[in-house]
Structures are given as C-alpha cells and as structure tokens.
Amino acid sequence: MQIEKTKLDGVFVLTPKRFGDARGFFSESWSRRAMAEQGFDYDWVQDNHSLSMQAGTVRGLHFQSPPHAQAKLVRCGRGAFFDVVVDIRRGAPTYGQWIGEELSFENGKQILVPTGFLHGFATRVPGTEIIYKCSDYYAPDCDGAVRFDCPEIGINWGLGDLEPVLSEKDAAATGLADFDSPFVYEG
Numbered sequence: 070m071q072i073e074k075t076k077l078d079g080v081f082v083l084t085p086k087r088f089g090d091a092r093g094f095f096s097e098s099w100s101r102r103a104m105a106e107q108g109f110d111y112d113w114v115q116d117n118h119s120l121s122m123q124a125g126t127v128r129g130l131h132f133q134s135p136p137h138a139q140a141k142l143v144r145c146g147r148g149a150f151f152d153v154v155v156d157i158r159r160g161a162p163t164y165g166q167w168i169g170e171e172l173s174f175e176n177g178k179q180i181l182v183p184t185g186f187l188h189g190f191a192t193r194v195p196g197t198e199i200i201y202k203c204s205d206y207y208a209p210d211c212d213g214a215v216r217f218d219c220p221e222i223g224i225n226w227g228l229g230d231l232e233p234v235l236s237e238k239d240a241a242a243t244g245l246a247d248f249d250s251p252f253v254y255e256g
C-alpha cells in the first residue's frame with residue numbers, strides 16, 4: 070500500500086496495490102494488519118455507501134462532534150470525486166486549512182480523515198459512488214456542518230460551469246466565522 074502524507078497532520082492518501090490480470094484487477098481495499106503495520110490503529114464500526122446521480126453534487130462539509138466524532142477511510146466505488154478535508158482543531162497550526170484529492174474508481178486512491186476534520190466531496194461525473202469506513206456510529210445529535218463555499222476556508226472545488234447540487238441541510242450551513250469547533254489541537 071502506498072502512503073502519502075499531506076500538509077494536514079494525520080491526513081493521508083493511501084493507494085492499495087492492484088493485482089491486474091486479463092480479467093481485470095484484485096485489490097485488498099482495506100486490511101487491519103496492513104494498516105497496523107503502517108502505524109494506523111483504527112477500529113472501523115460502520116461502512117457508508119452513497120450514490121450521487123449528478124456531476125457537481127457536493128456533500129459536506131460534515132463532521133460528528135464528540136463523544137461520537139468519526140474518523141473516516143474514504144474511497145471511490147464508481148466514477149470520480151474531489152475529496153476535501155479541512156482542519157477544525159482549535160489551536161492547530163493548520164486550523165481552517167484544506168486539502169483536496171481526486172479519488173476515482175480508476176486511481177483507487179483513498180483518504181484517511183482523522184477526527185477533528187471536516188469532510189466533503191464534489192462529484193466529477195454522473196453516477197458517482199463513495200464508500201467509506203467510520204470509526205463511530207451515526208449520531209444525528211452530534212451531526213455538524215460548515216458550508217462548502219465558506220469564504221474563510223476558500224476551497225476551490227473545481228466545479229467549472231457546474232451548478233453545485235446540495236441537500237437542504239448543506240445549503241443552509243453556516244461558515245467558519247460563525248462556528249465554534251468542538252475539537253482542540255493536542256499537538
């Protein structure tokens with residue numbers, strides 16, 4: 070498995086090996102042992118899978134607050150999306166900073182998102198599927214969101230001429246200026 074650091078500490082881009090043959094390919098998309106050998110110790114308890122029919126669908130920027138904060142291991146099942154992670158750990162040197170990575174069925178890349186970060190994505194093609202593991206269960210009372218186009222964060226989603234397709238919840242989300250993060254940077 071190839072592992073790349075990002076400018077946000079704790080956020081990594083992982084690329085599992087693909088064994089290609091005349092039929093196609095085989096890949097271990099996740100292995101607790103392989104992750105532990107690389108020093109990652111996450112206990113995934115829930116797998117999520119969503120389909121976005123339209124290109125330009127933006128889901129995010131979401132998080133769950135403690136005591137049900139979620140780390141995530143994100144990958145693309147079909148199509149392609151621009152995956153974004155934002156540091157919301159108060160006191161972190163990279164607070165409010167973001168990274169983005171193109172995840173696609175073709176490139177097989179994954180993003181490891183620790184707790185303390187917002188997560189969202191913008192689809193690049195119709196019929197895009199995202200599949201991701203979570204380290205805690207869905208807890209609606211702990212569900213939180215920051216708006217995807219928050220000027221304090223300044224994400225370039227690469228939507229081009231596409232009008233973002235948003236849920237009502239995401240369209241109503243407020244920006245980082247009105248946000249009191251429940252996460253504190255622990256160095």
Ligand SMILES: Cc1cn([C@H]2C[C@H](O)[C@@H](COP(=O)(O)OP(=O)(O)O[C@H]3O[C@H](C)C(=O)[C@H](O)[C@H]3O)O2)c(=O)[nH]c1=O
Pocket residue numbers: 117119128129131132188189190206207236
């Ligand atoms: C997240 C979640 C949702 N739901 C139900 C609640 C709603 O009735 C329906 C759609 O939920 P929502 O609109 O919050 O789904 P997304 O907009 O894809 O939210 C996700 O999008 C970003 C990218 C994330 O990283 C989060 O995991 C998650 O917030 O599924 C569940 O039953 N369990 C769950 O874990």
